[in-house]
Amino acid sequence: MLSEVRFEGVHKIFGTETAVEDLNLTVNAGEFLVLVGPSGCGKTTTLRMLAGLERPSYGRILIGDKLVNNVSPRFRDVAMVFQSYALYPHMNVYDNLAFGMRARGASNDLVAQRVRETAEVLGLGHLLQRRPSQLSGGQRQRVALGRALIRQPQVFLMDEPLSNLDAGLRVQMRAELSRLHQRFRVTTVYVTHDQVEAMTMGDRIAVLNAGRLQQVDAPETLYDNPANMFVAGFIGSPRMNFVPGRLASSEGKASVSFLGITTPLGTGARLTAGAASGDVTVGIRPEDLMWRPAAGPDCTLTLHAEVDVVEPMGHEAYVTALCAGETVTSRFPPRSGVRTQESVELALNPARLHLFDAQSGITILQRPVAAAAETLRSVGEARTNEPAEGRSERHRQPEAPLAPSRSEEIS
Amino acid sequence: MAVAGTLGPRLDRERFQWSSLLMLAPGSVLLLVLFLGPVLYALYIGFTNLALVGSRSRDYSFTGLENVTRMLGDYVFIKSSWLTILFVVGSAIVGQSVLGMLLAILLRNAVVPIRAVVGSVVIVAWVLPEITVALIWYAFSQAGGTLSILLGHTSSNYLVLVPMLIVSLANLWRNVAFSMLVFSAGLRNLPSEVLEAAEVEGASVFRRYRLVILPLLRPTIVTNLLLVTILNLSEFTLIYAMTQGGPGIETTTLPIYVYQEAFVFHQLGYGTAISLVLVLIGAFFSLLFVRASRSQV
Numbered sequence: 001m002l003s004e005v006r007f008e009g010v011h012k013i014f015g016t017e018t019a020v021e022d023l024n025l026t027v028n029a030g031e032f033l034v035l036v037g038p039s040g041c042g043k044t045t046t047l048r049m050l051a052g053l054e055r056p057s058y059g060r061i062l063i064g065d066k067l068v069n070n071v072s073p074r075f076r077d078v079a080m081v082f083q084s085y086a087l088y089p090h091m092n093v094y095d096n097l098a099f100g101m102r103a104r105g106a107s108n109d110l111v112a113q114r115v116r117e118t119a120e121v122l123g124l125g126h127l128l129q130r131r132p133s134q135l136s137g138g139q140r141q142r143v144a145l146g147r148a149l150i151r152q153p154q155v156f157l158m159d160e161p162l163s164n165l166d167a168g169l170r171v172q173m174r175a176e177l178s179r180l181h182q183r184f185r186v187t188t189v190y191v192t193h194d195q196v197e198a199m200t201m202g203d204r205i206a207v208l209n210a211g212r213l214q215q216v217d218a219p220e221t222l223y224d225n226p227a228n229m230f231v232a233g234f235i236g237s238p239r240m241n242f243v244p245g246r247l248a249s250s251e252g253k254a255s256v257s258f259l260g261i262t263t264p265l266g267t268g269a270r271l272t273a274g275a276a277s278g279d280v281t282v283g284i285r286p287e288d289l290m291w292r293p294a295a296g297p298d299c300t301l302t303l304h305a306e307v308d309v310v311e312p313m314g315h316e317a318y319v320t321a322l323c324a325g326e327t328v329t330s331r332f333p334p335r336s337g338v339r340t341q342e343s344v345e346l347a348l349n350p351a352r353l354h355l356f357d358a359q360s361g362i363t364i365l366q367r368p369v370a371a372a373a374e375t376l377r378s379v380g381e382a383r384t385n386e387p388a389e390g391r392s393e394r395h396r397q398p399e400a401p402l403a404p405s406r407s408e409e410i411s
Numbered sequence: 412m413a414v415a416g417t418l419g420p421r422l423d424r425e426r427f428q429w430s431s432l433l434m435l436a437p438g439s440v441l442l443l444v445l446f447l448g449p450v451l452y453a454l455y456i457g458f459t460n461l462a463l464v465g466s467r468s469r470d471y472s473f474t475g476l477e478n479v480t481r482m483l484g485d486y487v488f489i490k491s492s493w494l495t496i497l498f499v500v501g502s503a504i505v506g507q508s509v510l511g512m513l514l515a516i517l518l519r520n521a522v523v524p525i526r527a528v529v530g531s532v533v534i535v536a537w538v539l540p541e542i543t544v545a546l547i548w549y550a551f552s553q554a555g556g557t558l559s560i561l562l563g564h565t566s567s568n569y570l571v572l573v574p575m576l577i578v579s580l581a582n583l584w585r586n587v588a589f590s591m592l593v594f595s596a597g598l599r600n601l602p603s604e605v606l607e608a609a610e611v612e613g614a615s616v617f618r619r620y621r622l623v624i625l626p627l628l629r630p631t632i633v634t635n636l637l638l639v640t641i642l643n644l645s646e647f648t649l650i651y652a653m654t655q656g657g658p659g660i661e662t663t664t665l666p667i668y669v670y671q672e673a674f675v676f677h678q679l680g681y682g683t684a685i686s687l688v689l690v691l692i693g694a695f696f697s698l699l700f701v702r703a704s705r706s707q708v
Contacts, residue, residue: 053607073611080611086604090626099622100612147612 002029003064003154003187005050010059012045012211019045021211023059027155030185032178033216034202036192038234042211043191047157050189051080063154074103079148080157083164085140087132093119093143094128100151118150121180138169149180156188162197174200195235199223207231229281229361232354238286238318240354241328245282247275247355247364256355258282259303260324263350265365275355275364283354286318289330291338295347303346307338321346457684463677471680478684487660488685491668494575495644495692498664502579503586503643508635510583511590516620518591519598530591537588545652548581570654574661578650582643589642590635597631598624633704640696644689665689 005027012020020042027033035043048054049061052073061068068076079100087096097115106114119125122142132140141161148156161177162170178201181188192198198205199219207214207222207230215227226232232240245258254271255264259282265271290299305323310332317332321344330346338344355365458478461471482488514533518526536544552558552569559565570577601624609623625632647666650656656663656671663671665685673682 051607051611053611073607074613074615076611078611080608082604082608084602084604086602086608088605088609088623090629099609099614103609103612103614103618147608151612 004029005155005187006062008060010061011057012049013057018211023213025206025213027187027189029187032181032188032201032203034190034198034205036195036198036205037208041208043208044159047159047189047191051078051157052076077153078155078157079151079153081144081148081161083160085144087140087143089132092129092131093124096143097146097150114150118146122146137165141165141173156186158190160192207234225367227363229356232283236285238329241284243282243326245280247280248277259326261301263301270366272364272366279358281356281358283356286329287331288352289328290347291332291336292345292347294333298349299347301348301350305344305346307340307342307344310338453683456680457687459680461680463679478681490660491663491665495665498579499640499643502582503639504636506583507586507590507639510587512594514591515594515598533588533591536585541648542652544581544585545649549653552577571658574654574658578653578662582649590639593635597628601627633700637697637700641693644693
């Protein structure tokens with residue numbers, strides 16, 4: 001029942017536009033993988049290729065061990081939830097749910113039983129005779145989900161299924177989807193542009209930008225060890241601060257200067273092989289840049305800044321401040337009393353710094369986390385997507401490991 | 412409601428102003444004089460013995476149901492009514508709509524060059540003047556014409572052998588583009604995600620058309636049937652140019668019979684009565700389609 005999904009060197013080209021470029025990605029059996037990225041990054045195209053609604057221009061797509069490039073959507077045994085729900089407007093809920101099973105020749109008794117079970121799971125029992133036009137947005141969403149669930153497919157595909165719901169319902173459905181996945185454990189590929197959905201629902205997250213895979217990792221790893229500036233900036237809200245800095249190393253001790261201060265790099269963190277002294281971009285998450293009075297003892301660095309904008313959010317406040325000529329955002333406690341134009345002291349834990357190559361934007365600092373090994377692989381994978389490296393030769397590897405990255409074989 | 416009294420008159424009521432009647436007057440007069448008047452007058456004429464020439468052209472009178480009883484005993488009228496229904500059902504409702512739908516479906520899935528060429532050819536037939544189409548099909552079906560050569564009977568004149576079939580085919584050939592265009596537009600406007608959902612759900616092409624596409628096209632189909640029926644019911648030029656209603660009365664549909672009665676035999680009253688029957692047939696089909704469209708939405 002559980003099937004893994006593999007993309008091997010998959011490209012999709014529309015006219016002269018490359019929508020997806022050299023995608024190498026494995027979705028493990030039973031995993032909930034979120035494809036996330038900005039509009040037009042190729043995530044929906046990737047999903048549609050997996051559904052069979054688009055044919056890849058190059059490369060191979062496998063479901064289980066079966067090559068499906070030329071398999072029609074009918075025979076792929078995948079179920080898809082569309083952004084618009086795509087319910088059959090002329091059929092009632094019962095017939096909408098039953099459509100797929102009937103198409104596959106299931107007996108009326110079996111159909112009736114499964115419709116009942118599915119309706120039960122999703123709380124649709126009292127709506128079976130209604131038409132989609134007589135349902136609310138949340139109910140339609142549930143029918144669309146039910147239509148996918150009822151077939152018990154090898155893979156679930158979800159294309160921004162929550163984007164048409166209002167905020168409250170979205171939070172509720174998010175939890176419901178996670179619960180359903182816990183229960184049925186069907187391999188799921190979930191497309192969204194919403195990083196909150198990605199972080200909260202995904203076992204792993206694949207970040208795409210401009211048709212290229214940037215990084216595949218567990219949510220926490222992605223957050224703590226982004227492979228490059230794009231991932232660092234895309235995941236996390238408010239966005240990570242990027243400021244210019246300089247890296248200097250002597251006798252194996254590295255230090256970095258930025259925003260008018262210099263600090264040795266924390267113990268445990270280590271520079272990648274490609275790192276060299278010179279210009280770098282320093283990344284600081286807003287929550288790591290704290291108001292001095294609220295900061296802990298780890299925050300050994302102090303920055304002087306002038307407050308520009310204060311945005312109270314209720315449980316916290318985002319403060320945009322000018323620091324050594326750079327604009328930075330930091331997270332303040334809710335009632336700090338800080339005003340615009342005021343001078344404040346910001347505190348920073350040097351162990352929380354991110355360093356990126358100033359030219360390529362690739363991370364040059366590995367931070368110690370539990371899943372460090374996995375991160376290393378992902379970073380390597382993101383790198384192979386850089387144009388400088390030869391990608392023309394696509395390897396065919398009959399037995400791919402379950403790991404997300406296959407950079408070792410490619411480069 | 413409690414608030415209604417305290418807040419004064421409602422501001423969102425439908426308003427009526429007497430002065431608007433003045434603005435409506437010119438349009439109403441035009442409608443009365445040019446549309447409603449003639450319709451009512453035709454209704455009256457249908458129950459008179461008005462003639463085009465002779466004494467009855469001046470001294471005509473209301474004859475009650477005389478025209479109706481005459482019709483019921485008129486063999487030509489009864490045959491003509493059947494021919495009209497045959498023509499509309501065969502050539503328009505079945506032929507034109509079914510073929511138009513098939514063409515629309517085939518062209519939807521065709522590669523661009525084929526779509527462009529076939530689409531243009533079909534539309535050219537539609538754009539041709541009726542009299543040209545009549546000439547083409549007249550020549551095509553004569554003894555020694557293309558059809559007789561194709562069928563291997565060069566001495567057969569198919570316009571004499573199966574006249575109703577030939578005029579129906581000619582009409583179908585000319586008008587199929589209309590239905591094709593209507594259905595193509597309908598197919599293009601179907602929600603693509605719904606069709607994709609059906610595909611991913613495992614429905615075969617046949618099943619997708621039967622259970623999803625055609626039901627979704629229902630309003631388009633009804634509109635097409637309505638228009639096609641009304642347009643074809645009054646078809647005159649093509650048939651008259653090809654056969655003048657002959658041989659015998661084999662292709663005398665109601666519009667041709669009306670023409671013959673009113674303008675050849677000068678029986679304006681009787682001719683008008685027959686044309687009223689034509690209106691009734693049209694109304695019957697229209698009702699049928701409108702009911703069909705309402706029964707499920």
